[in-house]
Amino acid sequence: MASIFPSRRIRRTPFSPGVEAAGVKGYTVYNHMLLATVFDSLEYDCAHLKEHVQVWDVACERQVSIKGPDALRLMKLISPRDMDKMADDQCYYVPTVDQNGGMLNDPVAVKLAADHYWLSLADGDLLQFALGIAIAKGFDVEIVEPDVSPLAVQGPKADELMARVFGEAVRDIRFFRYKRLAFQGVEFVVARSGWSKQGGFEVYVEGADLGMPLWDALFTAGGDLNVRAGCPNAIERIESGLLSYGNDMTRENTPYECGLGKFCNSPEDYIGKAALAEQAANGPARQIRPLVIDGEIPPCLDAWPLYADGLRVGEIGSAIFSPEFGVNAAIGMVGRSHWAPGTVLGVETPAGMRPATVQERFWR
Amino acid sequence: MASIFPSRRIRRTPFSPGVEAAGVKGYTVYNHMLLATVFDSLEYDCAHLKEHVQVWDVACERQVSIKGPDALRLMKLISPRDMDKMADDQCYYVPTVDQNGGMLNDPVAVKLAADHYWLSLADGDLLQFALGIAIAKGFDVEIVEPDVSPLAVQGPKADELMARVFGEAVRDIRFFRYKRLAFQGVEFVVARSGWSKQGGFEVYVEGADLGMPLWDALFTAGGDLNVRAGCPNAIERIESGLLSYGNDMTRENTPYECGLGKFCNSPEDYIGKAALAEQAANGPARQIRPLVIDGEIPPCLDAWPLYADGLRVGEIGSAIFSPEFGVNAAIGMVGRSHWAPGTVLGVETPAGMRPATVQERFWR
Numbered sequence: 001m002a003s004i005f006p007s008r009r010i011r012r013t014p015f016s017p018g019v020e021a022a023g024v025k026g027y028t029v030y031n032h033m034l035l036a037t038v039f040d041s042l043e044y045d046c047a048h049l050k051e052h053v054q055v056w057d058v059a060c061e062r063q064v065s066i067k068g069p070d071a072l073r074l075m076k077l078i079s080p081r082d083m084d085k086m087a088d089d090q091c092y093y094v095p096t097v098d099q100n101g102g103m104l105n106d107p108v109a110v111k112l113a114a115d116h117y118w119l120s121l122a123d124g125d126l127l128q129f130a131l132g133i134a135i136a137k138g139f140d141v142e143i144v145e146p147d148v149s150p151l152a153v154q155g156p157k158a159d160e161l162m163a164r165v166f167g168e169a170v171r172d173i174r175f176f177r178y179k180r181l182a183f184q185g186v187e188f189v190v191a192r193s194g195w196s197k198q199g200g201f202e203v204y205v206e207g208a209d210l211g212m213p214l215w216d217a218l219f220t221a222g223g224d225l226n227v228r229a230g231c232p233n234a235i236e237r238i239e240s241g242l243l244s245y246g247n248d249m250t251r252e253n254t255p256y257e258c259g260l261g262k263f264c265n266s267p268e269d270y271i272g273k274a275a276l277a278e279q280a281a282n283g284p285a286r287q288i289r290p291l292v293i294d295g296e297i298p299p300c301l302d303a304w305p306l307y308a309d310g311l312r313v314g315e316i317g318s319a320i321f322s323p324e325f326g327v328n329a330a331i332g333m334v335g336r337s338h339w340a341p342g343t344v345l346g347v348e349t350p351a352g353m354r355p356a357t358v359q360e361r362f363w364r
Numbered sequence: 365m366a367s368i369f370p371s372r373r374i375r376r377t378p379f380s381p382g383v384e385a386a387g388v389k390g391y392t393v394y395n396h397m398l399l400a401t402v403f404d405s406l407e408y409d410c411a412h413l414k415e416h417v418q419v420w421d422v423a424c425e426r427q428v429s430i431k432g433p434d435a436l437r438l439m440k441l442i443s444p445r446d447m448d449k450m451a452d453d454q455c456y457y458v459p460t461v462d463q464n465g466g467m468l469n470d471p472v473a474v475k476l477a478a479d480h481y482w483l484s485l486a487d488g489d490l491l492q493f494a495l496g497i498a499i500a501k502g503f504d505v506e507i508v509e510p511d512v513s514p515l516a517v518q519g520p521k522a523d524e525l526m527a528r529v530f531g532e533a534v535r536d537i538r539f540f541r542y543k544r545l546a547f548q549g550v551e552f553v554v555a556r557s558g559w560s561k562q563g564g565f566e567v568y569v570e571g572a573d574l575g576m577p578l579w580d581a582l583f584t585a586g587g588d589l590n591v592r593a594g595c596p597n598a599i600e601r602i603e604s605g606l607l608s609y610g611n612d613m614t615r616e617n618t619p620y621e622c623g624l625g626k627f628c629n630s631p632e633d634y635i636g637k638a639a640l641a642e643q644a645a646n647g648p649a650r651q652i653r654p655l656v657i658d659g660e661i662p663p664c665l666d667a668w669p670l671y672a673d674g675l676r677v678g679e680i681g682s683a684i685f686s687p688e689f690g691v692n693a694a695i696g697m698v699g700r701s702h703w704a705p706g707t708v709l710g711v712e713t714p715a716g717m718r719p720a721t722v723q724e725r726f727w728r
């Protein structure tokens with residue numbers, strides 16, 4: 001693959017010097033920003049993540065800050081999830097949709113105050129959607145991308161490492177809750193969350209200044225924990241069934257199709273609610289499914305069509321070999337008639353047709 | 365620089381096989397899509413573009429299709445430019461802004477019909493802004509990203525090459541106007557436009573099927589014209605003063621600051637108009653300027669601060685050595701007190717401070 005051509009538009013992060021010093025080998029671009037994809041090899045990075053602890057530059061999970069008297073009103077328009085149930089220290093995984101129920105993003109919402117929310121974005125300028133609505137409605141709300149850069153600490157030793165840097169209080173943070181904890185005298189939002197299922201935290205680093213000092217402090221404190229620089233790992237996230245907007249779902253899909261129906265519980269008249277009513281009642285006609293693909297597979301750069309008896313019944317958006325489970329693990333969108341576990345379909349890869357079997361569940 | 369890690373989210377284009385066969389060496393990501401940045405070397409690509417003709421995969425200039433009874437109403441809300449003056453076969457360069465006059469994108473608008481427009485985007489999901497407004501206003505309009513992939517033919521021999529493939533009629537297309545011309549029986553919008561000042565056309569290829577056939581037809585027809593695969597060239601576009609959203613301006617800037625005030629002539633009450641009134645009357649406090657930087661400079665990956673007497677007076681967003689003019693050509697945003705041609709400022713590059721002199725005009 002060709003190399004990535006740098007420019008100001010493809011933004012660096014406060015942690016880029018650390019990422020580069022750690023020998024990053026691959027990048028993607030996410031929210032107009034660099035995101036590392038591999039350091040040693042995907043396989044090595046994955047195995048290390050499952051055994052030790054990693055520090056991830058996920059500054060590209062940019063925040064949309066929604067602040068002001070109408071912040072909650074706006075959130076209730078764009079969130080299918082019941083915002084009134086959200087605790088003051090809570091994070092909510094929120095599929096956001098258009099008027100037809102088509103997914104626009106799947107951010108993590110962070111409640112900072114009754115009149116202040118962050119949306120921690122997947123790849124896409126959801127800021128522009130929120131802004132368009134707020135302007136057209138005349139809402140009294142400020143919508144900006146603040147200078148906030150999440151840093152994730154992931155892996156089984158994450159609690160130990162974070163306790164050494166932020167204090168024992170980190171251990172009491174519950175899943176998708178946060179505490180404000182100080183580093184060098186400055187308080188950051190520290191949440192138990194992250195784009196892996198190996199456990200860990202995300203620190204929302206406000207301002208670029210303390211980015212590298214925090215990065216360095218984590219590496220100094222974690223020497224004996226075998227801490228390494230890492231990044232969201234394609235193998236681990238596919239095994240875990242963590243969806244990636246743009247890979248596994250697009251605006252063509254609804255939250256119900258993505259298996260995110262449980263997050264559509266708002267009693268408010270949110271955008272897309274009417275369009276989703278039918279799927280809320282009867283379920284979607286296709287849905288995200290784990291699949292196993294036989295044989296050798298190339299990198300998945302396009303949607304790979306799924307066929308049964310010559311008819312297209314779905315597609316695969318992510319696929320990779322899992323060393324731990326010894327299979328090609330894949331995430332697909334599969335039609336109802338063919339989504340039962342054990343169903344064998346054909347998947348058209350650039351290397352030819354391969355058998356693909358629907359699984360009962362993801363690998364963790 | 366590390367290599368780019370492929371995935372479905374970083375979309376390939378209908379022309380990717382041609383780009384790869386031509387030996388692309390560098391990529392950027394633009395609107396979630398691959399965009400080639402260099403084939404031979406930036407210098408060689410640039411010199412060739414100025415002498416011959418190139419075919420560019422600019423599929424990443426994604427279209428926002430705005431169609432329906434309220435299409436013009438929506439366009440009038442988001443366009444600072446007078447939409448009533450737009451001819452039926454015209455393309456408009458349109459800075460789009462938020463309620464504070466901050467730039468959200470600088471697309472090329474294409475009028476397909478009285479009730480149907482395309483916005484050909486710079487890097488950013490302006491679709492989500494248009495959608496948010498349309499939903500909140502209850503407009504009767506359909507907003508989608510259609511399967512349309514622009515292919516540019518640029519350079520002094522572009523008229524000759526295009527005439528051989530689309531017929532002599534291409535020669536009569538005026539600047540920023542278009543004709544519907546057939547290739548293999550299918551009509552495409554063919555406009556005289558493109559992100560260089562070497563002259564040429566953009567073909568809005570609808571559907572992926574005819575992408576590679578058109579690519580191949582252009583190379584077959586242009587053998588004796590020394591046609592090559594190319595891409596927007598960083599050197600040529602900086603010499604030409606063609607702005608790049610995310611590099612030279614962001615939401616922090618207004619159209620007046622970008623020198624795009626002449627495009628803000630709408631009599632309608634468009635979004636941001638009130639906020640721009642002051643700058644419309646008195647001019648902006650800072651503005652885009654060409655600059656020459658002395659000495660050797662590294663690639664410009666960040667905004668480089670400009671100083672005068674120890675005070676920050678602006679910044680540079682793009683800079684590169686121009687072989688043709690024998691200088692480091694740069695695009696900066698410079699405060700009014702220091703923007704007079706001949707003013708010598710200091711620019712802080714990662715390689716140290718360098719003198720930077722404000723120029724009278726861009727190089728073409």
Ligand SMILES: Nc1nc2c(c(=O)[nH]1)N[C@@H](CNc1ccc(C(=O)N[C@@H](CCC(=O)O)C(=O)O)cc1)CN2
Pocket residue numbers: 061092093106107108120121122123150176193194195196202242243
């Ligand atoms: N800051 C933060 N921002 C993010 C991500 C993140 O990772 N953290 N990831 C991307 C958004 N997408 C997801 C997808 C899955 C999850 C996730 O963690 N899901 C859990 C738990 C969801 C829940 O129970 O609420 C699951 O099991 O599906 C979080 C964000 C981009 N933005």
Ligand SMILES: Nc1nc2c(c(=O)[nH]1)N[C@@H](CNc1ccc(C(=O)N[C@@H](CCC(=O)O)C(=O)O)cc1)CN2
Pocket residue numbers: 425456457470471472484485486487514540557558559560566606607
């Ligand atoms: N399809 C198309 N789409 C595009 C671009 C393009 O290139 N063509 N380029 C990007 C948008 N930005 C620009 C910037 C400059 C010009 C441009 O061409 N400007 C001329 C002429 C403007 C005019 O007179 O209207 C100038 O001299 O400044 C066009 C699009 C992305 N989308």
